[in-house]
Amino acid sequence: MTINGAHNHLQAEPPLWIVGLGAQYPPYLFGPEKLEQMVAKFHDPESAAFKKLLAVNRSSGIETRALVRPYDKGFTNLTNPPTICELDVFYRQAGVDLTVQACRKALKEWGGSYQDITHTVAVTCTNAGNPGYDLLVAQKLGLRSNLDRILLHGVGCAGGLAIIRAAAQILNGASLRRKPARVLAFACELCSPNVRCDLADVAATRYIDEINIAGALFGDGAAAVVLCNDFAMTPEDQAIFRLVDWANDTIPGTYGHMGFLTDPTGFRTVLSKDVPTFTKNAIKPTFERLLPSFRERTDQGELDALDFDWALHPGGTAIIDGAQNSMNLSNDQLRATKEIYRTRGNSSSPTVLIVLDKLRTMGTGRENVVAASFGPGLAIEMAMMQRVRCSSYEEFGDV
CATH class of the missing domain: 3.40.47.10 (Thiolase/Chalcone synthase)
Incomplete structure (x- = not known):
C-alpha cells in the first residue's frame, strides 16, 4: 500500500516511513559555571591547559547541558575519576532507563503493539559491554525474544543517522521479500560521568593546542525512532516523514x-x-x-x-x-x-x-x-x- 499520494512511478521501490519519534533528556542541568567549580575543586584553574579549556567553556554558546545525576552527587564529586568498570555498571542502569523512556515515546506515537516490532538497531559509544545494552532495553520494553537485533559501535556522533541507514537497509531487504518490517532504532549516550576523565586528560596534556575540550561540550541524552516499510503500514498508521x-x-x-x-x-x-x-x-x-x-x-x-x-x-x-x-x-x-x-x-x-x-x-x-x-x-x-x-x-x- 501507499499513503499520502506516493508517486506511481515509485511503486517498484516501496517507500519507507518514519512513524514514531521520541527524545529524552535527563532532568538535571549543568551550566558553564558548574564546570568551573569542578575544575577548581580537583585541578589548578590557573594552569595554561585549564585556562584554555575554561575559555572554551565560557564561549561555547551552550547555556545548559543535561546530566543523569545532579551536579552535587555521583561521579562529579568522587576523589578519583570513575573506572571503565564503574562507568559500565552505571550505564547499564541509568543509560538503559533513559533509552527505555525515549523508546516508549516513539512507540506511543506509532501506536502499534510492541510485539509487532520485528527489528531493533541501536548505537552507543559510551558503553562497550557484552551483551549489548540493546538487549537490556528490549527486555525492559517487553519486546519479543526472537527479535532481530543489531548494535552498532565505533561511529560516535554519527550514530543517530547510522542507525537510520541500517534500519532503511533492513526495511528495503524485507520489501524485496514482500514482508512487513518494523524497526525500533535507538541511541543513548551518557557523557557526563566521563567529565572527570576528560579533566584528568586536560591536566596531563603536554601540548596546549591539543587539549581535550569534551568536558565543555557534551551532555547526556537518548532518542528513538520507529520505521516501517510499506508492507507494514496499516490504515491506522500515520507517517511523520517519508x-x-x-x-x-x-x-x-x-x-x-x-x-x-x-x-x-x-x-x-x-x-x-x-x-x-x-x-x-x-x-x-x-x-x-x-x-x-x-x-x-x-x-x-x-x-x-x-x-x-x-x-x-x-x-x-x-x-x-x-x-x-x-x-x-x-x-x-x-x-x-x-x-x-x-x-x-x-x-x-x-x-x-x-x-x-x-x-x-x-x-x-x-x-x-x-x-x-x-x-x-x-x-x-x-x-x-x-x-x-x-x-x-x-x-x-x-x-
Missing part, C-alpha cells in the same frame, strides 16, 4: 582527528582543531551526491539546499557555522540545531535525532528535510526525507 534517500562517506586523511578510545580510567576523547574544516568541506559534496536521486524520487526537479530544513548535528559552534556558510543556509533553516545546541549542547549519537524531533515543533517548516551528522573516521552521515504530517509532540525532559 525517508527518501541516505548516504555515508569517510573523509580521506582524517583518521586521527576524532575518536573515543577506551582507557582504564574511562573514555578518552580525541577532537582536533581541524574537525570543523573537514566537516564543512564534506557536507556539500555529500548533499550534492544525494540531491539528484531525491529530486527524481519526489518529482521536484529544481530543488537546492535552500528548499530544505536542516537537522544538523550540533557538534559545536564552528561546525554549525561552517556548515551554514558552506551551504549558504539561513538561521531559520538551522533553527532546531541552534536551539538544541544552546539549551542542551552535544549528546553525541542521539543528538541529530533529537534535533529532528525538535524541528517538527517549530512551525510548519519546509516540506523537505535533510539530516546530517559527523563521527570518528571522519565519517559523514546524511538522510533526506519529506514531511508527511504535523504530529502532537511531548516535550523532552524528565517525563
